[in-house]
Amino acid sequence: METLYKELKQYFDVDEFSVQKASLAFLRVPKSQLVSLLTHMKDIRGYTHLVMVTCVDYLEQDSFLLTYLLHNYSTHCDLGIQVSISRQNPVMDGIHHLWEQGRVYQRELFEMFGIDFPGSPDVHEPMILEGWQGPPPMRRDFDTKAYSEATYSHRPRDHKEPEEYMKQQLYPED
Amino acid sequence: MNLAYKIFWAFISLGVVTVWGLTLNGIVHKIFARVQGRLGPPVWQPFLDIIKNNSIRTAISHGVMFYLGPVFRIAGGIGTYMFIPVLFGSVYFSNFSMSGDVLLVMYFIFFGQLGMALGAGEGGHPYSAIAVSRGLAQMTAFEVPFALSVISLALQYKTLSITEIVAAQQGSFLNWTLFTNPLAVIAAMIAMLGMNMYNPFSLVIAPQEIPIGPPTEYQASFLGLLATNRGIFGGAKLVLFMNLYFGGATNLVELIVKTFWIYMLSVFVGAAYPRFRTEDSIRFFLKYPTALGIISVLLFSL
Amino acid sequence: MVNPLVIIAMFLGAVFLIALLDKIGRSLSMTLMFMVLTASCIMSVWQITQLFGNSGAATDYITAGFRAPLSIVLRFGFLEAILVLILNLLGMLGAIYLGKEFCEQGAKPIALYLTAILGATGLILTRDIFNTFVFLEILSIATYALIAIKQDKNSLAAGIKYMLAGGLSSSLFLVGVVFAYRFTGTLNIDVWLGMPQVPKAGYQVAVFLVAMGLFIELKPFPANGWALDLYQSAHSGLGAIISSVNTAALLYVFYKVIPLFSPTLLAVITGAGLASFILANLVALRQQNAKRLLGYSSTSQTGLIIFAMGAMLQLKVPSELSLMVVFGLLITNLLAKSGLFWLSGIMQSQGLKSWADLRHSGSPAVHFALFIIALAALPPFPAFFAKWQLVQLLGATKAWVWLAGLLLGSLLEIVYLFRWLGQVFSRENEPKPLYIDALKLVPLLGVSVLLVGLSLLLGRFHPELDISAIYPVLAFILIGALDFLPARLKGLLLIGITGYWAWFGLLPSLPLMGQVFVLILVGGSIAQIFGFMRYQRAAEGMFPSLALMVFAMGNLVVAGTKLEFFMAWELMTLGSYFLVLRGKNGRFPALSYMVFSSLGAYLLLAALAMIPNTFKGYPLLIQTAFIPMGEIAGLLALLAFLIKLGAVGLHYWLPGAYSEADDESSSILSSVLSKAGVFGLMLVLLMFLGKISGNSISMVSLGWIGVATAFFGALMAVFQEDAKRLLAYSSMSQMGYIIAGFSLMSHLGWVSAVYLAINHLLFKALIFMAMAGVFLRTGTRNMYEMGGLIKKMPIAFISVLMGIIAVSGVPPLSGFGSKWFIYTSLIEQGRVLQAALAFFSSAISFLYLYKLIHTVFLGQAKPQLSNVKEAPIWLIIPQAIFIMAIMAISVFPNLITKPLSLAVGDFIAKPEWLSWDGYNMVLASPWLKGNWNGNLVMLVTMGVFMTPLIWLILVNAKAQKVKQFNIVYAAERPYKPWTTHVAYNMFAHYDKALGFLVKPRITGFYNGVAEWTHSFASTLSRLYTGNGQTYLLHIFLYMIFLYSLLGVN
Amino acid sequence: MSDIEIKDNPDIKSELQTPPEPGYSEWRKDENTLYNDGLPEEEKDWFCDARPQKARKSVQVIENFLNWARSQSLWILAFGTGCGAIELRPLVTSRYDISRLGMQPRPTPRQANLIMIGGYVSIKTLKRIVRSYEQMQGPKFVVAVCSCAINGGMYWDSYNTVKRIDEYIPVDVYVTGCMPRPEAVLAGFNKLKELIKAGKAEGQNLYIERFDWYKENQKKVIKDWNMPDYNW
Structure with a gap:
C-alpha cells in the first residue's frame, strides 16, 4: 500500500495517507482529481470493485467527506479514497459511468445529504424516503427529535413503573 | 328408480364424499405436520375453515366471470363426481354415471379447471394468470400418461364404461387392474401426483412466489366454495382411481379404506420431495410415465 | 363463299391507296384502314356462316388457274376463317390502340401495319410453302419497319436484333424449302x-x-x-x-x-x-x-x-x-x-x-x-x-x-x-x-x-359441364356488376340467391351426405355473409369473390363429372385467393396460398386424368362406388386434399392465408373453405372404400398424418401472439382430427370426422366472428395489446367462451361429442397410440384457448382501449346463429348424430353395436363399449352449476364490485395495466420444454425451395446479355443442339 | 402465560385523544364515494372509488357461533416490517406450532383474517400496511408486536418512523417486548381469540366508523399518497 501511495503520488495530489491494516488504507484527493484517480485505479491498478460510497458530515469544518471504497480482487486490498467537498455547494462529479451501481449510491447521497450529482440517472427521484419533504435527514444540522415530535404523536407514558409493576405481576406475594 | 330418488341419493352421495374428502384433507395436514414433527391442526380444521370463509362479512368481486369462477370450479368437481359410479352394485350410490363413460369424466375434470382459470383471469392478477399457465402446461403433460393408462384399460377390458371396468375387477383382489395391468397403474398413479398438485408438482399454487396460484384474489365465500371443492373434487378423483385401478368398492368402508391409501401415495411423495419447475415436470411426465403407459398400451394391443 | 384472294388484294390495294389518301387527309387513311380490317372480318364471318350451312363446300382456292402443285393454293376453311377473323379483330383493336401514333406519324406506319396484318393473314391462308416464306418476309419486314414507331435507342437496337434473328430464321426456312423441293418436287x-x-x-x-x-x-x-x-x-x-x-x-x-x-x-x-x-x-x-x-x-x-x-x-x-x-x-x-x-x-x-x-x-x-x-x-x-x-x-x-x-x-x-x-x-x-x-x-x-x-x-x-357449372361465374359477374352498391344490399342479395339456389337447386338432388356438406359449405357461408354486411360502404371486390367461392363450393358437392368437380375446385380457390389478397398484408400469404393450392390442384388434375370419366348429372358422391381409382391416382388426390386441409408438412400457406385475409373472410376461409378439403378427402376415400381397410398401412399412415397435424397445429398455436394466426393453427389442428377420423374407414370413424367437421364449422366461425368484432374495435390483432375486454364486449366474450368450450371438448357442449367420437372410434379400431397423441393435442388446445380468451378478454384492461364498444350487429347475427346451433346440438345431440350415422350409413353400413337409447348413444362393439348421453350430461351440468350458484348468491350477494387495479400486489400497487397484464409469451415454460418441436423446419424447407428456384432462375437469365451477336450464337447453338438430338447422319 | 402483560383494545380506546372530526373532509365525495385525489386523472379509472360501509352482524346466536369459528381458523398475514417478524418463523415450527390452533400463514391479504405487524413502522411501510389492511376482508384483526410498534421503541426520535400504529389502523392486541418471545406472541394470539369469541374484536367496523379520522392521520404522514383513498 505504501508503494502504491508513492506511485500515485507521482501522478495525483494525494495526501493524508493512512494505513488501517495491511489490506486497507485511506488517502485523500482533491475534488477535481477524484474521477481521474478512480478511473486510474479501476483501469490500471486493478481496483475494479466499487464497494461503497459514503459520506460524513463535518458540520464544524463545513464540509462533507465522501469516501469511495474500492477493492482489488487480485490482491484483496481495499483502498478508501476520500474527498472533501463544501457543504455550501454540495455538488460532485458522478462516477456512474465507471460503475453502473454508482448511481444508486449517488441517489442515496442526494436524498440523505443533499449532495447533487449532475447527470446521474434518476438522481432526483425519491429512493428510500417516499414523499419526503423536509431537509436531507442525514445532515447533522437536521434535528430529528424535534422533527419527530412535531410530526408523529407520542404515546403518553404509562404511569406504572415497569420494575414495580412486573414485580407485582410476577411475585404478588412479596 | 325415478328421477327424484335419483337426485335425492345423488345429494346423499355428494354429502358423503364432501365429508370424507374434507376429512381426508384434514388427515393429510395432520400427517404433514407429524412428518415435520408438529402436532398439526385438528382433523376437522377444513370444516372450520370453510365455515369461517363463508362467515366473512365483506367480499369483493372483479366481475361476472370472477364471480362465476368458483361456481364453475365446484360444478366441475360435483359434476365429475356425479358421472362416476361410487359403489359397485349399489343403485343408490351410482350417481348419474349412466350419462357417459370414463371419457366423459376425464373431460369433465377440465370443466372446473377452465372455469376457474377464467374467473381467476378476470381477477386481473398477474399471479393468477401465471399460475394458470403453469397449471395448464403441467396438465397437458400429466394427461398423457393418464390417457395412455385409460386407453390401456380400454384395451384390457374392452370397455370405457367405469361400471363395467369395476365389474371386471371383482372376484379376487388379484383381478384388480393393479395386478393385471401394473404398468398402466404406475403411469396413472404418477399422473395423479401431478393432478393433486402436491410436491414435486406444486408449482401451480407455489405459495411463496405466486401466492396460492389461481385463487390469489379469491376470498370469503368464494374461497369457501373452492375449499369445499377440494374435498369433493379430491374425493371424486380418488373414487375414479379406485374404480379404474383398485377394484372399486362395494361398500362405504371399503371406499374409505381404499381412497385413503390411494391418497397416501401422493401425500407421502409430496411430504418427501422438493419442487419441479414447470418445464421439468413437463419433461418428467413425458418421459418415464409416458413410456410406461406406451409399453402397457402396446402390451395389450398386441 | 369468299375468295381469299379478295382479302389479300383488298389489303394490298389499301396499302397503296393509303400512301395517296394520306396526302388528302389523315382521317381518310385511318378510315380506310379500319374499313379494310372490318371488311376482312366481315368476310371471315361470312365464310364461317357459309361453311356452317354447307359443310362439304370446297375451301381451297387456286390462284392462277392451274392445279395444285403448279400454282399457289389458298385455303379459306373453317379454321382459317376463324383465325383470320380473330387476327383482324385483334388488328383492328391494335389499330385503335395505336391510333394516336398513326395520327401523328401518318401513312407510313398505317401502311406498314396493314402490311403486317396482310402478312399474317396470308400466312394463315396459304397452303404453299414458298408462298409462306413470302408472307413470312412480308410480315417480318413490316414489323421491323413498324418498330421505328417508337424512336428511342433501345427500341431501334431491339429492332436490329429482331432483324438479324428474323433474317437468320428466314434463310434457314428458305434453305429448307429449297432442299425439300429438291426431294419432293413440289411446294404445296x-x-x-x-x-x-x-x-x-x-x-x-x-x-x-x-x-x-x-x-x-x-x-x-x-x-x-x-x-x-x-x-x-x-x-x-x-x-x-x-x-x-x-x-x-x-x-x-x-x-x-x-x-x-x-x-x-x-x-x-x-x-x-x-x-x-x-x-x-x-x-x-x-x-x-x-x-x-x-x-x-x-x-x-x-x-x-x-x-x-x-x-x-x-x-x-x-x-x-x-x-x-x-x-x-x-x-x-x-x-x-x-x-x-x-x-x-x-x-x-x-x-x-x-x-x-x-x-x-x-x-x-x-x-x-x-x-x-x-x-x-x-x-x-x-x-x-x-x-x-x-x-x-x-x-x-x-x-x-x-x-x-x-x-x-x-x-x-x-x-x-x-x-x-x-x-x-x-x-x-x-x-x-x-x-x-x-x-x-x-x-x-x-x-x-x-x-x-x-x-x-x-x-x-361444354359436353362435360352442366349449366350449373358456370353459376359461380355468373354470380361473380352479377355481384361484380353491382359492386358499387352498399355492402348490406349486396350481402342480402347474395344470401337470397345463395339460399334459393341451395334450397331448391342443391339439396333436392343430393344424398344425405351431400346435403350435410351443402349445409356445411353453403349454409355455413350464408350464416357468415351477415358478418360481411358490416361494411358501411361498398367493400369493393369482396362480395364478387365471396359469391364465386360460395357457389363454387356448392358446385363441388353436386359436381357430376370430373371436369365439373375440378372447375368448381379451381373457382373456389380463385374466389378464396381474392379474399386473402384483399387483406391488409395479404400479398405474400395470398401468393403462397395460390401456389400451394395450385400445386394441389395440379396433383388433383393428374389424379383425375388417371380415372375414367364420370357421368353428368349425378353427384360424384353417388358415383364413387363405380369409379375405379388406382393407388397412384388416389395418392395424388389425397395429397391434393391434404394440402387444402393444411396437413403437417403441407401447411406452409395456412397460417398466412387464414390470418391475413379480412377478418370475416378469415372466418369463412378457416371454418367453411377447409371443409371443401374434407369433402374432397371423403370423396377419395369413398373410392377406396371396400378396397383398402382401415388397418392397412396406408390408412394407418394417414391416421398418423392426421394426429400429427392435430398435435403440431395445436403446439404451434400455443406460441402465437397474433390471435388470427393462433386460430389458423387451431383450424389446422382440428383438421388433423378429421383426417384421422376419415382414415379409420369405419362407420364410427366417419361419423366422428363429419361430426367434427360440423362442430368445427360452428365453433370456429363463432370464435372468428367474435374476434372479428374485437379486431375491428381494437384495431390490432396482437393479443397482448388487448385485455380486459369482457366488460366492453360481453357478447363477444360469451361467444368466444362458448367457442372455446366447444373446441376444447369440455362437456356439456357439443365439443365433447367430437372428442368422444374420435377417441372411441380410434380405440375401437385399435389405433391406440394415435388416440393418445390426439388426447395430448386436445390437452394442448387448452393452452392456446386459454391464452386467447385470457389475454383478450380477461386480465387488465388497457387505457388505449377504453372507448371500445360492442361489435356491430352484423357480426353478432352470425354469432347468435352459431351459438344457437351449438346449443341445439349440445342439448339434443340426436339432432346431429342420428342423421350423420344415416348419411355415413349410405356408404359404410352402420354396425349393429351402435345404437341409440333415447338420447343415450350406446357403443357396444366387441372391441369397445361406451356410451354418451349428451342430453343428460347437459341437465346434470346445469343442476350442479345452479346449486352452488344459488348458494353463492345467498351468502355473497353484496360483493363489492372493484376495478382492475384493486388487486393484491404484494402490498404494492400495480404500475400500469400493460406491465400487469400477463400476455406476451405466456407459455414460455412450455417453449422451454417442447418448443424444440415447433422450430420452423417446414417453412424453412419451402423457403429453401423457393430461394433455390429463384437463384436457379437468375442464373439462367444470365444467358441474356443484350448483345445481338450472342443471341445469334444462341440460335445457332440451340439449333445444333436440337440437330444432334435428332441423330440424323 | 396469563402473567405476561397484554394490552387489549378497550385500554387503548380510552387513550384515543382526538375524537373523529364530524362532517366531510375535502377528499370525500359523499357517503358512498371517495374522491381518490391522490391519483392522477388517468389512473382514477383503474381503482374502485367506493367508500367502505359498516358490516352488519347476524343474529347474536349465529354470530357467536361464527365468532367461534373465526377464532378457530385465523389465517395470518405476516407483515414482517422489523425484527419482530423473526418471531413468526419459530411459531410455525414444531416447537410452537400455531397450526394446532387452527392458524396458518397466508400469503395474500385477501384470504387472511389477521395482520401481524412485526416491529417498527416507517412511513414507507405504513403505506403498505394500510394497503394490505384495507385489502383484507372483514372481520379482520390486527396484532402488533414489539415495543417499536407500540411507542416507537428505540426509534422514538426517528425522523421517519411512526410511534403509534393505532392512529393509523385499529389494533386489537399489542404484544410488548423488544423483541417478544414466541410464547408472548402466542399469548397475544390467545388473547385475540378470547376477544373474538367475546365479540369484542370489531376493529374493522371501528375503522369504518372512524374512517375519516384514520385517513386524516394516514395522510398527514404519508406525503406521496399515490393510491386510492380506500384500497379495496
Whole structure:
C-alpha cells in the first residue's frame, strides 16, 4: 500500500495517507482529481470493485467527506479514497459511468445529504424516503427529535413503573 | 328408480364424499405436520375453515366471470363426481354415471379447471394468470400418461364404461387392474401426483412466489366454495382411481379404506420431495410415465 | 363463299391507296384502314356462316388457274376463317390502340401495319410453302419497319436484333424449302402431306431446317433473347401485335407443317416446346419488368402450344380434339397477352410494383385480373378447358413425364402471374393516380368481352359441364356488376340467391351426405355473409369473390363429372385467393396460398386424368362406388386434399392465408373453405372404400398424418401472439382430427370426422366472428395489446367462451361429442397410440384457448382501449346463429348424430353395436363399449352449476364490485395495466420444454425451395446479355443442339 | 402465560385523544364515494372509488357461533416490517406450532383474517400496511408486536418512523417486548381469540366508523399518497 501511495503520488495530489491494516488504507484527493484517480485505479491498478460510497458530515469544518471504497480482487486490498467537498455547494462529479451501481449510491447521497450529482440517472427521484419533504435527514444540522415530535404523536407514558409493576405481576406475594 | 330418488341419493352421495374428502384433507395436514414433527391442526380444521370463509362479512368481486369462477370450479368437481359410479352394485350410490363413460369424466375434470382459470383471469392478477399457465402446461403433460393408462384399460377390458371396468375387477383382489395391468397403474398413479398438485408438482399454487396460484384474489365465500371443492373434487378423483385401478368398492368402508391409501401415495411423495419447475415436470411426465403407459398400451394391443 | 384472294388484294390495294389518301387527309387513311380490317372480318364471318350451312363446300382456292402443285393454293376453311377473323379483330383493336401514333406519324406506319396484318393473314391462308416464306418476309419486314414507331435507342437496337434473328430464321426456312423441293418436287404442303415419307437423310435435314426456321421465329427458350429485348423496348401496341398476331400466324404455319415431321423430329420439337415452356416460366420468376415478363410468358405459352401440338400428334389424338386444345390455348394467349401488352402501354413504369397504380383505375384493373387469370389457365377461360383436355389426353395415354413437365411449368407460371396480380391488388402497395387515355381502353374492353364471351359459351356448351357449372361465374359477374352498391344490399342479395339456389337447386338432388356438406359449405357461408354486411360502404371486390367461392363450393358437392368437380375446385380457390389478397398484408400469404393450392390442384388434375370419366348429372358422391381409382391416382388426390386441409408438412400457406385475409373472410376461409378439403378427402376415400381397410398401412399412415397435424397445429398455436394466426393453427389442428377420423374407414370413424367437421364449422366461425368484432374495435390483432375486454364486449366474450368450450371438448357442449367420437372410434379400431397423441393435442388446445380468451378478454384492461364498444350487429347475427346451433346440438345431440350415422350409413353400413337409447348413444362393439348421453350430461351440468350458484348468491350477494387495479400486489400497487397484464409469451415454460418441436423446419424447407428456384432462375437469365451477336450464337447453338438430338447422319 | 402483560383494545380506546372530526373532509365525495385525489386523472379509472360501509352482524346466536369459528381458523398475514417478524418463523415450527390452533400463514391479504405487524413502522411501510389492511376482508384483526410498534421503541426520535400504529389502523392486541418471545406472541394470539369469541374484536367496523379520522392521520404522514383513498 505504501508503494502504491508513492506511485500515485507521482501522478495525483494525494495526501493524508493512512494505513488501517495491511489490506486497507485511506488517502485523500482533491475534488477535481477524484474521477481521474478512480478511473486510474479501476483501469490500471486493478481496483475494479466499487464497494461503497459514503459520506460524513463535518458540520464544524463545513464540509462533507465522501469516501469511495474500492477493492482489488487480485490482491484483496481495499483502498478508501476520500474527498472533501463544501457543504455550501454540495455538488460532485458522478462516477456512474465507471460503475453502473454508482448511481444508486449517488441517489442515496442526494436524498440523505443533499449532495447533487449532475447527470446521474434518476438522481432526483425519491429512493428510500417516499414523499419526503423536509431537509436531507442525514445532515447533522437536521434535528430529528424535534422533527419527530412535531410530526408523529407520542404515546403518553404509562404511569406504572415497569420494575414495580412486573414485580407485582410476577411475585404478588412479596 | 325415478328421477327424484335419483337426485335425492345423488345429494346423499355428494354429502358423503364432501365429508370424507374434507376429512381426508384434514388427515393429510395432520400427517404433514407429524412428518415435520408438529402436532398439526385438528382433523376437522377444513370444516372450520370453510365455515369461517363463508362467515366473512365483506367480499369483493372483479366481475361476472370472477364471480362465476368458483361456481364453475365446484360444478366441475360435483359434476365429475356425479358421472362416476361410487359403489359397485349399489343403485343408490351410482350417481348419474349412466350419462357417459370414463371419457366423459376425464373431460369433465377440465370443466372446473377452465372455469376457474377464467374467473381467476378476470381477477386481473398477474399471479393468477401465471399460475394458470403453469397449471395448464403441467396438465397437458400429466394427461398423457393418464390417457395412455385409460386407453390401456380400454384395451384390457374392452370397455370405457367405469361400471363395467369395476365389474371386471371383482372376484379376487388379484383381478384388480393393479395386478393385471401394473404398468398402466404406475403411469396413472404418477399422473395423479401431478393432478393433486402436491410436491414435486406444486408449482401451480407455489405459495411463496405466486401466492396460492389461481385463487390469489379469491376470498370469503368464494374461497369457501373452492375449499369445499377440494374435498369433493379430491374425493371424486380418488373414487375414479379406485374404480379404474383398485377394484372399486362395494361398500362405504371399503371406499374409505381404499381412497385413503390411494391418497397416501401422493401425500407421502409430496411430504418427501422438493419442487419441479414447470418445464421439468413437463419433461418428467413425458418421459418415464409416458413410456410406461406406451409399453402397457402396446402390451395389450398386441 | 369468299375468295381469299379478295382479302389479300383488298389489303394490298389499301396499302397503296393509303400512301395517296394520306396526302388528302389523315382521317381518310385511318378510315380506310379500319374499313379494310372490318371488311376482312366481315368476310371471315361470312365464310364461317357459309361453311356452317354447307359443310362439304370446297375451301381451297387456286390462284392462277392451274392445279395444285403448279400454282399457289389458298385455303379459306373453317379454321382459317376463324383465325383470320380473330387476327383482324385483334388488328383492328391494335389499330385503335395505336391510333394516336398513326395520327401523328401518318401513312407510313398505317401502311406498314396493314402490311403486317396482310402478312399474317396470308400466312394463315396459304397452303404453299414458298408462298409462306413470302408472307413470312412480308410480315417480318413490316414489323421491323413498324418498330421505328417508337424512336428511342433501345427500341431501334431491339429492332436490329429482331432483324438479324428474323433474317437468320428466314434463310434457314428458305434453305429448307429449297432442299425439300429438291426431294419432293413440289411446294404445296397438301401434296407433301399426301406423299409417303421420303427416307432420305437429306430430306430430314430439309424438314428440320424448315421446322427450325419457323421454330426460331416462334422464339423458343433459350433462343429468344432478341425477342425479349424487342418486347421490352418496343412500343406496347406493337408488342401486342407481335405477341398475338405474329405468333398466331406462325403457330398456324407450324401447325400446317408439323405433320411432315419425322417421329424423331416431332419428339425433339415437342420436347423443345415443353422445355421452352418450363424454362421460360422459370426465368420469368426473377423478372421485375412487366414487358419483359410478358415476353417470357409469350415464349412459354408458345412453347406450350407447340408442345401440345407435337404431343397430340405423337399420341395420335384425333385431330378435332387436338385442334380444340391448341385453339383453346392459343385464343386465350392471344387475347390475354395482347391485352396485357396494351395495359403495359398504359402504365407509366414497367416495374411490377408500380402496377399497383392500376388498382383504383376501375375497369383496367378488372381487365388485368381477367387476363392474368386467363393466362394462368384457370376456369372459366378457354385455356383451362384446353389444359384440362390436354392433361386428360396425356393421362389417358400414360405420358407421365410430359404430364409432370406440363404441370411443373404451369406451377411456375402461376407463381409469377399471381405475384404480379398480388402486386396490383394487395393493399400493401399505395397506388398513384393513373392517367388513362379513354381510347386505349377500347381494345382492352374488346378482348375482355371476347374472352368472357368465349368462356361462357364454352362453359355453357361444354359436353362435360352442366349449366350449373358456370353459376359461380355468373354470380361473380352479377355481384361484380353491382359492386358499387352498399355492402348490406349486396350481402342480402347474395344470401337470397345463395339460399334459393341451395334450397331448391342443391339439396333436392343430393344424398344425405351431400346435403350435410351443402349445409356445411353453403349454409355455413350464408350464416357468415351477415358478418360481411358490416361494411358501411361498398367493400369493393369482396362480395364478387365471396359469391364465386360460395357457389363454387356448392358446385363441388353436386359436381357430376370430373371436369365439373375440378372447375368448381379451381373457382373456389380463385374466389378464396381474392379474399386473402384483399387483406391488409395479404400479398405474400395470398401468393403462397395460390401456389400451394395450385400445386394441389395440379396433383388433383393428374389424379383425375388417371380415372375414367364420370357421368353428368349425378353427384360424384353417388358415383364413387363405380369409379375405379388406382393407388397412384388416389395418392395424388389425397395429397391434393391434404394440402387444402393444411396437413403437417403441407401447411406452409395456412397460417398466412387464414390470418391475413379480412377478418370475416378469415372466418369463412378457416371454418367453411377447409371443409371443401374434407369433402374432397371423403370423396377419395369413398373410392377406396371396400378396397383398402382401415388397418392397412396406408390408412394407418394417414391416421398418423392426421394426429400429427392435430398435435403440431395445436403446439404451434400455443406460441402465437397474433390471435388470427393462433386460430389458423387451431383450424389446422382440428383438421388433423378429421383426417384421422376419415382414415379409420369405419362407420364410427366417419361419423366422428363429419361430426367434427360440423362442430368445427360452428365453433370456429363463432370464435372468428367474435374476434372479428374485437379486431375491428381494437384495431390490432396482437393479443397482448388487448385485455380486459369482457366488460366492453360481453357478447363477444360469451361467444368466444362458448367457442372455446366447444373446441376444447369440455362437456356439456357439443365439443365433447367430437372428442368422444374420435377417441372411441380410434380405440375401437385399435389405433391406440394415435388416440393418445390426439388426447395430448386436445390437452394442448387448452393452452392456446386459454391464452386467447385470457389475454383478450380477461386480465387488465388497457387505457388505449377504453372507448371500445360492442361489435356491430352484423357480426353478432352470425354469432347468435352459431351459438344457437351449438346449443341445439349440445342439448339434443340426436339432432346431429342420428342423421350423420344415416348419411355415413349410405356408404359404410352402420354396425349393429351402435345404437341409440333415447338420447343415450350406446357403443357396444366387441372391441369397445361406451356410451354418451349428451342430453343428460347437459341437465346434470346445469343442476350442479345452479346449486352452488344459488348458494353463492345467498351468502355473497353484496360483493363489492372493484376495478382492475384493486388487486393484491404484494402490498404494492400495480404500475400500469400493460406491465400487469400477463400476455406476451405466456407459455414460455412450455417453449422451454417442447418448443424444440415447433422450430420452423417446414417453412424453412419451402423457403429453401423457393430461394433455390429463384437463384436457379437468375442464373439462367444470365444467358441474356443484350448483345445481338450472342443471341445469334444462341440460335445457332440451340439449333445444333436440337440437330444432334435428332441423330440424323 | 396469563402473567405476561397484554394490552387489549378497550385500554387503548380510552387513550384515543382526538375524537373523529364530524362532517366531510375535502377528499370525500359523499357517503358512498371517495374522491381518490391522490391519483392522477388517468389512473382514477383503474381503482374502485367506493367508500367502505359498516358490516352488519347476524343474529347474536349465529354470530357467536361464527365468532367461534373465526377464532378457530385465523389465517395470518405476516407483515414482517422489523425484527419482530423473526418471531413468526419459530411459531410455525414444531416447537410452537400455531397450526394446532387452527392458524396458518397466508400469503395474500385477501384470504387472511389477521395482520401481524412485526416491529417498527416507517412511513414507507405504513403505506403498505394500510394497503394490505384495507385489502383484507372483514372481520379482520390486527396484532402488533414489539415495543417499536407500540411507542416507537428505540426509534422514538426517528425522523421517519411512526410511534403509534393505532392512529393509523385499529389494533386489537399489542404484544410488548423488544423483541417478544414466541410464547408472548402466542399469548397475544390467545388473547385475540378470547376477544373474538367475546365479540369484542370489531376493529374493522371501528375503522369504518372512524374512517375519516384514520385517513386524516394516514395522510398527514404519508406525503406521496399515490393510491386510492380506500384500497379495496
